[in-house]
Amino acid sequence: MTRLLRRPAALIRQYSLWLASSMLAVNLAAILYGVFTRYVAGGAPIWTDELGRYLIIGTVMLAMGAVWIEGTHMRVALIERLLPRRLGRLLSWYQWLLTLAIALAGAWLGYRYALSVAMFTSQGLGISRTVPAMALPVGFALLALLTASHGPRPLPTPHEEHNTADSPGPENAP
Amino acid sequence: MTLTMLAVFLVHVLLGLPLFVSLLATAGVGFLFVDPSMIPRMMPQQFFGGINAFSLMAIPLFILAGNLMNASQLTDRLMALARLLVGHLRGGIGHVNVVSSVFFAGVNGSAVADTSALGSLLVPAMRKEGYSTAFAAGLTAGSSLIGPIIPPSIFMILYASLTNTSVGDLFLAGVIPGLLLGVAFMAMNAGYAWRIRLPKRVSWPSRGELTGAFLRALPALIAPFIIVTGIVMGLVTPTESGALTALYVALFGVVAGNLSPAGLWKAIVDTTKLTAAIFVIMAASSTVSWLLSYAQVPSQLVELLTPYSDSPVIILLLLSLITFITGMFMEEVSALMLLTPIFVPIAELAGIDMVHLGIIITLNITIALITPPMGACVFVAAAVSKLEITALFRTIWPFVATAVVVLIALILLPSLALWLPAHLG
Numbered sequence: 001m002t003r004l005l006r007r008p009a010a011l012i013r014q015y016s017l018w019l020a021s022s023m024l025a026v027n028l029a030a031i032l033y034g035v036f037t038r039y040v041a042g043g044a045p046i047w048t049d050e051l052g053r054y055l056i057i058g059t060v061m062l063a064m065g066a067v068w069i070e071g072t073h074m075r076v077a078l079i080e081r082l083l084p085r086r087l088g089r090l091l092s093w094y095q096w097l098l099t100l101a102i103a104l105a106g107a108w109l110g111y112r113y114a115l116s117v118a119m120f121t122s123q124g125l126g127i128s129r130t131v132p133a134m135a136l137p138v139g140f141a142l143l144a145l146l147t148a149s150h151g152p153r154p155l156p157t158p159h160e161e162h163n164t165a166d167s168p169g170p171e172n173a174p
Numbered sequence: 175m176t177l178t179m180l181a182v183f184l185v186h187v188l189l190g191l192p193l194f195v196s197l198l199a200t201a202g203v204g205f206l207f208v209d210p211s212m213i214p215r216m217m218p219q220q221f222f223g224g225i226n227a228f229s230l231m232a233i234p235l236f237i238l239a240g241n242l243m244n245a246s247q248l249t250d251r252l253m254a255l256a257r258l259l260v261g262h263l264r265g266g267i268g269h270v271n272v273v274s275s276v277f278f279a280g281v282n283g284s285a286v287a288d289t290s291a292l293g294s295l296l297v298p299a300m301r302k303e304g305y306s307t308a309f310a311a312g313l314t315a316g317s318s319l320i321g322p323i324i325p326p327s328i329f330m331i332l333y334a335s336l337t338n339t340s341v342g343d344l345f346l347a348g349v350i351p352g353l354l355l356g357v358a359f360m361a362m363n364a365g366y367a368w369r370i371r372l373p374k375r376v377s378w379p380s381r382g383e384l385t386g387a388f389l390r391a392l393p394a395l396i397a398p399f400i401i402v403t404g405i406v407m408g409l410v411t412p413t414e415s416g417a418l419t420a421l422y423v424a425l426f427g428v429v430a431g432n433l434s435p436a437g438l439w440k441a442i443v444d445t446t447k448l449t450a451a452i453f454v455i456m457a458a459s460s461t462v463s464w465l466l467s468y469a470q471v472p473s474q475l476v477e478l479l480t481p482y483s484d485s486p487v488i489i490l491l492l493l494s495l496i497t498f499i500t501g502m503f504m505e506e507v508s509a510l511m512l513l514t515p516i517f518v519p520i521a522e523l524a525g526i527d528m529v530h531l532g533i534i535i536t537l538n539i540t541i542a543l544i545t546p547p548m549g550a551c552v553f554v555a556a557a558v559s560k561l562e563i564t565a566l567f568r569t570i571w572p573f574v575a576t577a578v579v580v581l582i583a584l585i586l587l588p589s590l591a592l593w594l595p596a597h598l599g
Contacts, residue, residue, distance in 0.1 A: 020446050021442045021446040024234060024238075024445060024446050024449070028235065028238070028420060028421075031414055032421060035410060035414050035417070049228050052228060052231050052413070053228055056225065056231050056453070057226060060225060060449060060454055063447060063450035066447075070447070073193070074193045074455065074550075075187075075191060076188065076547075078190070079189060098195060099192070105202075110221075112214055112218070113218035113219060
């Protein structure tokens with residue numbers, strides 16, 4: 001089943017990352033627009049702050065799955081390299097199942113949460129709070145789909161991707 | 175419950191699960207202890223709330239500014255200036271490494287990016303000059319700690335959002351400690367160069383060379399002033415400052431002909447990936463942090479430390495020790511997210527200034543980037559130096575000790591951090 005999912009998953013990964021990056025670019029433009037209107041037009045609109053916050057949540061949730069499949073989420077890939085092959089395979093299965101379970105639970109809980117805040121309207125944009133909160137179920141569902149398509153194979157690491165050296169580690173720390 | 179949560183977290187981290195998955199699994203177990211019926215309501219609410227803050231948006235924008243700086247080749251100009259300024263001294267190439275870190279710190283608050291960018295260029299050059307690979311890699315990793323201390327700093331923005339402290343004051347408070355770290359690592363390098371009798375260069379740069387390099391690096395050198403001045407004068411928020419810095423660097427790159435549309439898009443995509451990796455940890459940490467507060471862990475720790483509350487120095491030393499040990503086994507963003515809410519009431523009880531506490535926690539968390547077994551900068555330094563990670567972990571301790579000496583100086587002399595915000599803030 002994971003093989004069947006791989007092709008659509010590759011497309012989803014590509015488009016979700018593209019959309020997330022576009023949202024970040026729009027976010028930057030919204031913040032700059034806020035500064036511009038404050039100093040040039042004499043007053044900043046109240047929606048830029050809220051739009052920025054919601055866009056960054058959308059960016060994070062949309063990119064979460066793509067980042068997982070690229071292996072760039074921060075983690076310590078030390079023990080799995082030291083384990084014998086059979087134990088290593090068992091560990092890969094555990095990593096895969098736990099991530100999948102958490103992603104599916106996150107999608108379900110996020111969906112219920114998004115519906116539970118439907119009666120509230122945001123102050124700046126005047127939209128239902130469900131709209132930004134839907135980033136949670138969508139993001140976790142994408143993570144679940146991409147995790148399922150990856151299968152119980154070892155997680156890639158940035159070093160493997162870029163082939164720089166063989167030492168493990170959380171490459172993306174700030 | 176707290177110990178079980180800690181055990182679940184550490185086991186999952188060691189098993190190689192991504193940190194946000196480990197944190198969410200930990201939160202799930204914690205909720206089972208507290209009240210499983212709270213899971214559907216509190217977990218998504220805390221996860222969403224953990225990243226729903228305008229002030230946190232400064233983080234991706236400063237990361238973007240750093241990525242654009244690299245894409246625009248401004249970092250090369252900074253390194254060229256550092257080479258002319260200190261390259262002629264004994265052990266000059268090591269000094270160039272440290273001074274470049276100071277310059278980089280002004281535009282890029284990421285220690286790992288600093289290690290990666292400088293290490294790949296300077297470690298081979300240092301080796302050629304007679305340095306051991308272990309020392310060259312250690313100095314690269316060590317001096318990269320300056321990055322998150324000199325503004326802008328991702329850790330400081332995060333701390334400020336958790337404690338409602340002024341980002342401007344924190345940025346100002348980081349300047350002197352960051353420069354102190356630089357001086358300490360330069361002194362260490364000078365001692366090493368003298369011990370292994372590295373030759374002294376005779377040729378000094380001419381005034382024309384220096385002026386030319388300074389003018390070429392000027393667009394990058396003024397970036398930190400734009401950032402700090404705008405925030406301190408109240409003209410812009412830290413988030414707006416991040417956006418303006420990114421715009422400034424992008425415009426410079428385009429005008430100078432170094433930034434193509436493809437380069438611009440790549441910088442945005444790289445920023446998106448790193449932002450997702452950091453923010454998802456912040457969201458998951460926020461869930462665990464809420465659980466710890468619900469289980470009254472901070473108040474229990476306050477009770478435990480109350481007998482020492484009349485001595486801010488002892489409290490800060492104890493908090494530093496806790497952070498140091500936690501940082502060894504936990505990723506830095508999650509450690510900061512989890513420890514800060516616990517430490518704040520203790521610090522308030524002891525009358526510690528929140529800006530001072532912020533600098534101490536930031537430096538502590540930053541030191542964790544070079545401590546075994548999870549020091550991200552050491553992993554990167556080992557990778558770019560083609561050195562065994564275990565060998566570098568054995569030789570990194572003098573660099574950790576140097577940073578700890580600066581930390582102790584900051585604890586004993588709060589004015590080192592507080593003088594600048596008091597006069598300019």
